[in-house]
Amino acid sequence: MTLLTGPSRGVRQGAPRRVSSALRPWLYLSPLLLALGVWIYGPALFTLGLSVLDWNLTTPPTGFVGADNFARLFRSADFWQALGQTLLYAVALLPFSTVVPLLLAIMLWQRPGRASTVYRSLLFLPVMMAPVAVAVSWKFMLNPLLGLANEVVGWFGIPPVNWLGDPSTALLVIVAVTAAKVTAFNMLLYSAALSGLDRRTIEAARLEGASSWEITRFVVAPQLVGTTVLLGTLSLVLAGQWVFTNVTVLTQGGPDGVTDNIYYRIYTLGFEFFETGTASAAAVIVLLVFAVAGIGWRLVRRSHVPR
Amino acid sequence: MSRANHPMRRFGPVLWHTTLTLVAVAMVFPVLWALLTSFKPANDIYSVTPFSAEPTLDNYVRVLADWPVLTLLGNTFVMAAGVAVGQILIAVLGAYALVHFSQRARGPILVLVTISLAIPPQALIIPQFLMTARLGWLNTDAGLIVPQLGTCALAVLLLVQHVEAMPRSLTNAARLDGARPFEVLWHIVLPALRPAISAVAILVFITTWNEYLWPLLVAPKPEDTTVQIGLTQFQTAEGNDFGGLLAAATLTSIPIVVVYLFASRRITDAFLQSGIK
Numbered sequence: 001m002t003l004l005t006g007p008s009r010g011v012r013q014g015a016p017r018r019v020s021s022a023l024r025p026w027l028y029l030s031p032l033l034l035a036l037g038v039w040i041y042g043p044a045l046f047t048l049g050l051s052v053l054d055w056n057l058t059t060p061p062t063g064f065v066g067a068d069n070f071a072r073l074f075r076s077a078d079f080w081q082a083l084g085q086t087l088l089y090a091v092a093l094l095p096f097s098t099v100v101p102l103l104l105a106i107m108l109w110q111r112p113g114r115a116s117t118v119y120r121s122l123l124f125l126p127v128m129m130a131p132v133a134v135a136v137s138w139k140f141m142l143n144p145l146l147g148l149a150n151e152v153v154g155w156f157g158i159p160p161v162n163w164l165g166d167p168s169t170a171l172l173v174i175v176a177v178t179a180a181k182v183t184a185f186n187m188l189l190y191s192a193a194l195s196g197l198d199r200r201t202i203e204a205a206r207l208e209g210a211s212s213w214e215i216t217r218f219v220v221a222p223q224l225v226g227t228t229v230l231l232g233t234l235s236l237v238l239a240g241q242w243v244f245t246n247v248t249v250l251t252q253g254g255p256d257g258v259t260d261n262i263y264y265r266i267y268t269l270g271f272e273f274f275e276t277g278t279a280s281a282a283a284v285i286v287l288l289v290f291a292v293a294g295i296g297w298r299l300v301r302r303s304h305v306p307r
Numbered sequence: 308m309s310r311a312n313h314p315m316r317r318f319g320p321v322l323w324h325t326t327l328t329l330v331a332v333a334m335v336f337p338v339l340w341a342l343l344t345s346f347k348p349a350n351d352i353y354s355v356t357p358f359s360a361e362p363t364l365d366n367y368v369r370v371l372a373d374w375p376v377l378t379l380l381g382n383t384f385v386m387a388a389g390v391a392v393g394q395i396l397i398a399v400l401g402a403y404a405l406v407h408f409s410q411r412a413r414g415p416i417l418v419l420v421t422i423s424l425a426i427p428p429q430a431l432i433i434p435q436f437l438m439t440a441r442l443g444w445l446n447t448d449a450g451l452i453v454p455q456l457g458t459c460a461l462a463v464l465l466l467v468q469h470v471e472a473m474p475r476s477l478t479n480a481a482r483l484d485g486a487r488p489f490e491v492l493w494h495i496v497l498p499a500l501r502p503a504i505s506a507v508a509i510l511v512f513i514t515t516w517n518e519y520l521w522p523l524l525v526a527p528k529p530e531d532t533t534v535q536i537g538l539t540q541f542q543t544a545e546g547n548d549f550g551g552l553l554a555a556a557t558l559t560s561i562p563i564v565v566v567y568l569f570a571s572r573r574i575t576d577a578f579l580q581s582g583i584k
Contacts, residue, residue, distance in 0.1 A: 028400045029401055032401035041423070050433060134337045136341070140341070241429060245520075290426065
């Protein structure tokens with residue numbers, strides 16, 4: 001047993017221990033395991049259970065109904081529309097969770113120094129800004145009669161737009177408002193990945209006479225595949241969740257359900273219509289999609305990321 | 308590497324500054340415009356000029372009189388501080404144990420933590436709400452704080468990276484001197500972790516301050532809720548008083564923006580030095 005260089009568990013003598021060494025890790029880990037078990041993994045199983053019961057929040061559960069909740073969900077046109085819109089959000093937000101933050105992160109990384117540190121802090125600000133305050137401000141600027149947005153498009157001769165009331169613009173507005181936050185957060189994650197790059201290989205490539213495009217393409221890009229696959233997968237699954245606050249404050253899923261999505265639907269089913277069973281069935285479907293995406297991500301990662 | 312021969316330099320400095328400034332301004336524009344508008348008198352509120360000829364504090368006076376801002380700020384502070392302290396306790400103990408004495412459990416537990424980071428909260432809110440209601444915690448600080456300790460994944464992952472990065476010789480030396488594991492944590496690990504802990508604590512504090520969904524469910528009472536929910540209730544009640552609404556929005560978000568601007572370097576560094584890839 002090497003005392004000086006080995007992992008710390010190699011050290012066993014010293015002061016008498018009050019806690020046996022087999023138990024100690026679990027003592028330190030118990031708050032973490034308790035928090036995750038009680039408030040994350042327990043509820044996930046609980047959701048599975050609720051999805052096969054007939055229950056609304058106001059009365060006690062009346063019994064086991066098997067797949068009835070799923071059947072009711074699949075029969076409702078609203079559910080399919082919400083699912084379709086969830087997919088639209090995912091596609092619309094994908095560039096803002098990958099390409100745009102990657103470009104910003106590369107720009108910041110190219111000129112290290114005080115200026116780039118200041119820009120990085122400013123660009124991360126949307127993650128920190130209170131989402132309701134931002135949404136309220138947008139609502140004010142998008143006022144169909146007098147708002148700043150219509151004033152500005154008016155300069156170009158465009159007639160006033162009912163941004164949040166018109167099905168053709170409402171979804172775009174929600175995407176645009178959410179895009180700032182997604183871009184900001186992923187810019188920082190890409191910056192973290194870039195700061196971990198091996199600068200020596202880049203320097204070596206430069207000395208070999210590689211152009212900066214070649215360096216980006218053949219040295220930097222391959223090392224960012226893992227980050228990109230992860231952020232892309234997360235965006236596909238979670239885009240509908242990221243827009244949640246903006247949908248609640250700005251459109252409540254309307255007009256005509258175009259800004260609805262599966263996450264907002266779980267909330268309205270459960271807490272506005274008190275259909276606990278149907279809402280839980282929708283939640284189970286989300287968890288299933290999530291599990292499939294997780295497995296898919298592992299497979300892509302294993303085949304594309306060099307170890 | 309000197310800045311002059313950076314191999315990746317492609318943008319001229321003017322283009323570089325212009326692009327980044329434009330993007331930064333576009334990103335903070337809504338809050339900036341809310342701030343500017345909150346000082347405009349009612350008859351001038353929709354004007355396109357950023358500064359009013361007759362700036363006024365009327366909007367703030369009205370909001371402070373009609374809306375329990377201070378109570379809500381207090382509630383939100385208690386929730387955010389409670390969650391930050393709780394998550395840091397969980398994360399420090401967990402990160403120390405995972406790095407220093409549970410090599411075998413480490414992989415599986417980190418997988419559980421990582422998965423929990425990405426599970427969408429909406430998939431869990433119904434059972435979480437029922438459990439909170441059964442505990443009698445609706446409209447209480449406990450109901451606002453305790454369930455949100457489950458979302459400690461980011462704090463744990465960031466602190467694991469920082470504990471991992473500490474030189475082992477420090478902790479091993481203390482152990483050889485006979486220090487108990489808790490003494491090693493308290494006297495060696497904690498002081499070295501202080502910058503990382505404060506960055507993560509501020510990050511958790513701000514994200515909890517901004518949390519919308521959970522307080523909406525468990526603390527809907529106007530006097531027990533947080534500023535985010537209070538702001539939506541204010542909007543429903545006084546929908547056309549945009550002057551008051553934007554003053555309220557400014558009051559609820561400016562404290563956080565100021566805290567962030569002071570701590571921003573620490574927060575971004577907590578990510579940049581974490582070795583996340």
